[in-house]
Amino acid sequence: MDYFSSHISDLVEQLSSLPGIGSKTAQRLAFFIISQPEEKAKRLAASIVAARTNVRYCKCCCTLTDAEICPICSNPKRDKSTIMVVETPRDLAAYEKTGKYEGVYHVLHGAISPMLGIGPDDIRLKELMTRLSSGDVQEVIIATNSSLEGETTAMYISRLVKPTGIRTTRIASGVPVGGDLENIDEVTLLRALDGRVVL
């Protein structure tokens, strides 16, 4: 791309290294950034550096935050006896958006995947077990994804937690609300049938 300036080519290259951003999108974004007022571009750059340098893991739940303890763990109104285990901070965000969950979280930062070579020691399981050993926890809700890796992780955690006697639950799997039965895969349909509840 020597027909552009080397600065533009460099920016396009940097942007295309982001997930889901192809070279065309990167080009579009680069030209958009260039066409903006200088302070806007600088603000974007500054927020990238600030987020990367100031963010760390919450000492309690391992989510990404900028304090020692994240806002959720340090909130006295949250029920510390219920821990929801999720794979990523984005999953935490998804449940927080519902506004109905009152407990706290534990972020694993991944799921067990023999295929990708990710074992139990590569995710934040040790931290979870340390939290459980404190004795205040009454329920562990496993909310890992409904994928092969998520299910494997859920099974592994439930076996790990069982000896402690703490109640271990798994979020329900079934037909999504608003979903058309005819468009839903067989595995989900069977799960929904297995998990049927009395009305």
Add this chain to the structure above:
Amino acid sequence: MDYFSSHISDLVEQLSSLPGIGSKTAQRLAFFIISQPEEKAKRLAASIVAARTNVRYCKCCCTLTDAEICPICSNPKRDKSTIMVVETPRDLAAYEKTGKYEGVYHVLHGAISPMLGIGPDDIRLKELMTRLSSGDVQEVIIATNSSLEGETTAMYISRLVKPTGIRTTRIASGVPVGGDLENIDEVTLLRALDGRVVL
């Protein structure tokens, strides 16, 4: 999003202001940036600032570059007597990728659009006319988009150039190579018919 750190929320907000990046994609990108090594994040930030601060318009063809005259205009091998008029530097890039066009370009940075209030004075038409008045130009190839705005601009330019006696051409409009006739709109089909060539 007070369940994230304020730095992450800020980065997500900044990223969502980019075109085509929704809040979910912005969140995904933000977490990807945070998970990368610090120098990678800093390099991305630096390339944004570098591109924005060092890029300027080529004094000749008005494309974005970091020198006074862009690499294409300053290339002695390019045929300066043929000017292809395009709307954006990305359109220039698209033609450069073909590797077959030997002439130079003129980037308008937009197209005439009465709907959006963009008139002939808002795009780089004056600069084009100044170039044409030098007397060395033999052909102006109008390669604006085949949209309403692009066609309007093409018509406007052709009328503007006509009095100078310089040959003015328009890139062909028709069925794209590899395109299935049954999936192509009527206007394109009629254009292809009108523009048929003798074999």
